[in-house]
Amino acid sequence: MTRAAGIRQVALGAAGILLGVFIVFPFLWALSASLQTELAIFRRPPSWAPAPATVANYLYVFTGRIPEGYAVRGLLRSAITQEARLLPAGLRNSLEVALGVIAVNLTLGPLAAYTFARERFPGKEIAYFFILGSRLLPAVAVAIPIYLIVKTAGLLDTKLALALIYSAFTLPFTIWVLTLYIRSLPIEVEEAALVDGCTRFAVLRRVVIPLARPGLAAIAAFSFLFSYSEFFFALLMTSSVKAKTTPVVIASISVNPDSSYTLIAVGIVVSIIPPMLLALLFRRFITSSLVASMEQA
Amino acid sequence: MSTPLGLRRAVLWRARRAGASPAYHALTVIPVLLLVGLFTLFPLGYAAITSTRRVLLTLPGSTPFIGLRNYAQVLHDGTTHVAVTNTLLFAALTVPSVIVVGFLVALLLHQPIRGFGLLRALVLLPWSIPLVSAGIIWRLLLHGDFGALNGLLYQLGVVHSYVPWLSSPRLAMQAVALAHVWREFPLPAILILAGLQVIPREIMEAATAEGAGAWARFWHILLPWLKGPLLIILVYETMISVSVFDLVYVLTGGGPGSATTLFSWHTYTSTFTFLNLGHGAALSFIMAGALVAFIALTLRLIRVEARSA
Numbered sequence: 101m102t103r104a105a106g107i108r109q110v111a112l113g114a115a116g117i118l119l120g121v122f123i124v125f126p127f128l129w130a131l132s133a134s135l136q137t138e139l140a141i142f143r144r145p146p147s148w149a150p151a152p153a154t155v156a157n158y159l160y161v162f163t164g165r166i167p168e169g170y171a172v173r174g175l176l177r178s179a180i181t182q183e184a185r186l187l188p189a190g191l192r193n194s195l196e197v198a199l200g201v202i203a204v205n206l207t208l209g210p211l212a213a214y215t216f217a218r219e220r221f222p223g224k225e226i227a228y229f230f231i232l233g234s235r236l237l238p239a240v241a242v243a244i245p246i247y248l249i250v251k252t253a254g255l256l257d258t259k260l261a262l263a264l265i266y267s268a269f270t271l272p273f274t275i276w277v278l279t280l281y282i283r284s285l286p287i288e289v290e291e292a293a294l295v296d297g298c299t300r301f302a303v304l305r306r307v308v309i310p311l312a313r314p315g316l317a318a319i320a321a322f323s324f325l326f327s328y329s330e331f332f333f334a335l336l337m338t339s340s341v342k343a344k345t346t347p348v349v350i351a352s353i354s355v356n357p358d359s360s361y362t363l364i365a366v367g368i369v370v371s372i373i374p375p376m377l378l379a380l381l382f383r384r385f386i387t388s389s390l391v392a393s394m395e396q397a
Numbered sequence: 398m399s400t401p402l403g404l405r406r407a408v409l410w411r412a413r414r415a416g417a418s419p420a421y422h423a424l425t426v427i428p429v430l431l432l433v434g435l436f437t438l439f440p441l442g443y444a445a446i447t448s449t450r451r452v453l454l455t456l457p458g459s460t461p462f463i464g465l466r467n468y469a470q471v472l473h474d475g476t477t478h479v480a481v482t483n484t485l486l487f488a489a490l491t492v493p494s495v496i497v498v499g500f501l502v503a504l505l506l507h508q509p510i511r512g513f514g515l516l517r518a519l520v521l522l523p524w525s526i527p528l529v530s531a532g533i534i535w536r537l538l539l540h541g542d543f544g545a546l547n548g549l550l551y552q553l554g555v556v557h558s559y560v561p562w563l564s565s566p567r568l569a570m571q572a573v574a575l576a577h578v579w580r581e582f583p584l585p586a587i588l589i590l591a592g593l594q595v596i597p598r599e600i601m602e603a604a605t606a607e608g609a610g611a612w613a614r615f616w617h618i619l620l621p622w623l624k625g626p627l628l629i630i631l632v633y634e635t636m637i638s639v640s641v642f643d644l645v646y647v648l649t650g651g652g653p654g655s656a657t658t659l660f661s662w663h664t665y666t667s668t669f670t671f672l673n674l675g676h677g678a679a680l681s682f683i684m685a686g687a688l689v690a691f692i693a694l695t696l697r698l699i700r701v702e703a704r705s706a
Contacts, residue, residue, distance in 0.1 A: 112508050116516055119502060123519050126534045129545045145548035149433050206597030211425040223423040227430055234437040236689055238640050241681035244674055245440030256690045268436035300417040329527035331643045347529040351647050354533045356587050372526040383518060391591040396630055
């Protein structure tokens with residue numbers, strides 16, 4: 101019996117290692133490639149670990165200093181893509197857009213969700229289902245009209261346009277999650293506050309928001325991950341360094357046949373650090389609110 | 398005797414009415430309605446009109462009403478047929494794989510083994526990164542000239558020359574599917590794991606005590622218990638799989654030839670490469686209609702199941 105249990109443990113452990121490799125190997129390979137020279141990566145088979153490791157590719161992206169290896173190969177012009185130099189700006193644009201979307205979700209979201217959760221008013225059901233149902237539309241179906249709206253408003257190639265679009269796309273999920281969350285909170289404290297003469301808004305601010313902090317953390321995380329990752333609308337709406345976000349920049353680096361493999365790898369590594377950190381830090385909030393919203397559905 | 402309670406109720410009722418006026422309702426809800434409406438309802442109406450007109454950006458100024466002819470044209474277009482076939486094939490490849498892999502990973506992570514706490518944290522990573530980044534990671538891995546997978550297989554002696562995974566018609570679709578599964582399996586894994594964790598231990602122990610094997614426990618306890626989450630995952634993953642775009646953009650560009658031309662890619666190129674907005678709008682309405690029909694059907698199924706349970 102103990103022997104069978106031991107075999108079981110070993111088998112499960114091996115399966116766990118296999119899973120770990122499946123998850124982590126692609127990331128490690130991108131990291132390794134980003135620290136190599138172009139010459140090393142072209143070997144067959146490639147060198148798996150960077151030997152010697154070089155941060156020259158990162159230096160190029162962030163300071164413009166051209167790595168030595170390229171000059172040696174005499175492929176200076178073809179192997180270095182100017183687009184890679186847009187990466188710092190793209191990162192900054194992405195973060196700014198994402199922070200804007202978080203701000204909109206954390207202000208409009210709780211206000212509307214609290215009203216949906218606790219108030220009764222004519223048209224409430226219709227408004228609620230309209231907001232939630234809007235997420236069923238495939239993005240490509242509304243892309244052209246949205247482009248025209250943005251163009252008419254004179255907001256093409258601005259971060260503001262992206263922040264507005266992403267807010268409209270994230271608010272439905274925010275309101276859904278927060279409404280469910282608020283409904284699950286004990287109502288007695290709120291009622292006591294109302295009896296004491298607080299307004300709805302005061303109850304929201306003083307009672308509900310402090311209680312709903314885990315839900316709000318999850319909302320902030322989802323808003324960030326969505327806005328940071330969105331590609332399709334960013335591709336359509338932006339055209340310059342003013343507003344191009346990280347996914348647009350790294351996509352244009354990677355589909356450029358002249359791009360150097362190592363610079364593409366730098367793009368990956370830089371682009372995935374913010375969302376990965378966020379996912380690891382906010383893991384508990386993300387999973388618990390995903391699970392809660394699914395159970396209520 | 399009941400006065401305090403009655404009084405309390407009356408005060409509460411008045412307090413509630415005083416606390417939230419119609420103006421407050423409007424102020425809190427209307428900004429969201431406006432924002433969401435501006436970016437869904439208006440575009441939807443606009444796209445509906447566009448889909449009934451001939452709108453070619455190559456011929457600006459003339460957009461005659463042509464009824465349902467855009468729909469007829471795209472439905473007779475050979476590329477649409479290819480795109481539909483490819484999309485169904487892609488969904489058939491990825492949706493079951495994502496769910497099965499997610500389920501297996503959840504079952505594995507549910508085991509109380511030292512070190513699995515770390516895995517439970519790591520499993521979220523592929524899902525947290527931008528789809529574009531995931532696609533490019535797999536572009537590096539599967540590259541025909543210096544990809545890591547080729548290097549590995551070459552080193553192990555499995556292949557003697559590098560395989561062009563992304564540029565051979567037969568393999569390109571599977572390569573995109575592989576990248577999709579890697580990026581998508583974490584979500585079902587986490588949701589199913591959460592479902593497993595709330596199954597009362599006594600039920601499993603009782604079943605084991607009565608001699609139910611692993612299979613019997615899986616079929617008669619786990620699956621029925623997880624039916625709700627699994628159906629929701631099925632709906633969600635089908636939506637995601639059918640509308641995949643970013644991966645195709647960075648991995649294959651719809652090629653080689655039309656081997657990975659999925660429906661959303663076809664809609665994108667009709668609209669933004671061939672600049673036929675009427676066709677693009679008609680295609681997106683067909684896609685939206687199919688998705689809504691699928692969701693409605695599945696939700697109905699869930700409700701029927703729930704009622705019979």
